[in-house]
Amino acid sequence: MGMFISVETDDTVIRKGNGLAKRLIEVCPVNIFAAGTDANSVAVVEDNVDECTLCDLCTQASPDGVRVVKLYD
């Protein structure tokens, strides 16, 4: 969890989506997603989470698998 933003992923949802892990890693402009334990999972790079631009590209790619929360709301 960052100081301002929290990005949570649902591993089971992401595993079900075909190539979803790879897509998440690609779409995020600030590298918040990295390869997980295997090719079908992602890890959240906590060091980058506060750089989140709230662009919604990840949640558009996986509405159920990713949650981006503003901790200041």
Add this chain to the structure above:
Amino acid sequence: MHFYEFEAKRILAKHGVAVPKGKLVGSAAEAASAAQELGGDVYVKAQVFGRNRGKAGGIKEASGAADAGKAAAAIIGTEICGAKVDRVLVEEKIAAETLFAINATYDAAAKRPVLVATDAGGKDLDDVNDETPERVKRRHLSLLGPVLPYRSKELAHDLGLSGSGLNRMTGVVTRLAEICRQYDLTHAEVNALALTSDGRLVALDAHMELEAEGRYRQKGIVEELGITDADTRGARAPTEWELEAIRIDEEDPRGLIGPAVDFDGDMGLVIGAGGGSITTFDAVKRLGGNPANYAALGGNPSVDKARRLTKLVLSKPKVNKICVISNVVSNTRADLVARGVIKGVLELGLDPAETITIFRVPGAWEADAAKILKKYNIDYCDRTVSISEAARRAVAKVYGE
């Protein structure tokens, strides 16, 4: 990037403009032997930028080796025009019948290159223009083809030259125009061009400046002159603090820390972008604030860049409060700046509400910024509070009402 006189003269010589025989040396002993080699009377000239070198004692006439050594000893190691002298140019003395000054530069009003010339050389061309404007002649040049010598010829004619003098002057002026263009110079100026009794034209002094924007495509000449990348040639040498700002800027390409400039004051400034930062700095000073730094944060910086700049500003020994002020932002995001600044403050173990005197960054994503600032009890304001009013509040908090 200014060139030293000896560098400018190397460029002139390379392009066929005559310069006095001379040698660049770094000690009195070397100066003495250089004078010996040259024979006759010499000039010993401090290699510093600045146009008042002569008046500041940076140019001495000497006769013979011992005298030249003494002159060099009196110059080397002293401070002239704000810089410590470590090298002098020892040059043969050339007698001039007439001194001209020629400058190849740009006329921003006409948006064209311009040649400016006078037969009252040896002085600053601007001063000649103020005192005797009728003795200053001009010709604009086109950039849509090569430099056309006839423009130089017209100028030579205007300077009252004829015969072989006119033809020689045409050549020198044309070379100068070509040098200015070829090397991306803001100006190529021979401020003392001697016409000797035997009809030669010799460049006794020269000023040239490579435009910062052109440096990337002028690696050839920069290397040829042996100028290293670390040699930034600002108005003064960069401080450690300024170098750190440059490092932060280079390590993260997202956004831009404009020039970061070290000042002696106690009020830390994290201020936004070109015009807004200058306006804010002015306002702080006018209201009696004493800025510790100038630094323009813009171009949509990352949270991390804002964080590191904040920490850098707060690292200055006299600074314990900062103000964050910008003009209305378009591509820079107020929320990302807010996140970065707060993070930086917290990492130093400081209280954001105490440390950040005011946050005034209206524009893109201001609603999110407002929520963040509220959460940390930071005094923030929107666009209805002017830059100067925001600066007034900040100054009041730093120095007490």
Add this chain to the structure above:
Amino acid sequence: MAILLNEDFQFIVQGITGREAVNFTRECLEYGSKIVGGVTPGKGGRDVYGVPVFDTVREITESRRVDGSVITVPLAFAADAAIEAIDAGVKLIVIITEGITRLDAAMIVEYADYHGARVIGPNCLGVMVPNVCRFGSLGGPAVDVRKAFTPGNVGVMSRSGGMTTEICSTLTTNGLGQSTALSIGGDPVIGSTYADLMPLFEADPDTEAVVIYSEPGGSAEAELAKWVEDNNSRLPIIAFVSGRFMDDMPGMSFGHAGTVVNRKEDSPAEKIRRMGAAGIRVADQVGDIPDLVKEALKG
């Protein structure tokens, strides 16, 4: 009306697939601007928010009317892109690209002059006629643009892009709308100076006053003062000059490439004196501008 732009104005974006260009293309479209094409060599056939991308400018001008082009290509290609647009017959060019040498800028402007084209910039954000057309990247997201810019009768010219928005926002907050706002660029050589643009404002029936933002460096303010004197202008001008602290810091540059005090006329103090002599009112602070405009409009 306004100067330079109108409701039918349609333009292209050269370098449309770049990071910032994608951004302002979307923002312009949201604001209602008509962008009829974009150019990025090698990316012809794609689209950016529905705007078709081409490899060359000529492909676009051959099939539709192009009134202007916004250039945001990387530095090394900027001069070439500007000439390409001029050769294809485009008459109004905004150059956003930063860091162009004065040699290239002067060459582009001279070429434009010969072809009857006008250049705004380089190192600028473009032109805005509130609620009519946004031509460039002034103002950011459309919601922010609407907060800062409103239609009215004040012309604005600024050497700083950010301060264009700041000043318009200050005017808007105080009930003063803008006829046309221009970010003219912060470089030493720019295509359209205050004095170049004044005749256009002078001829625009909807402009009743002009506000300028100026900085240290160059002689553009002195030329403006001279233009005002020579042409007996009907328009009151209110100027704000930043960088007064640079009066005692010769040779150093802050903010924009053009801001450096080398000579007397470069300094804010001298600019204020020269403009004052021509009857231009100089505001001490940005916040004072609206009152000075209101006072001037009363006559």
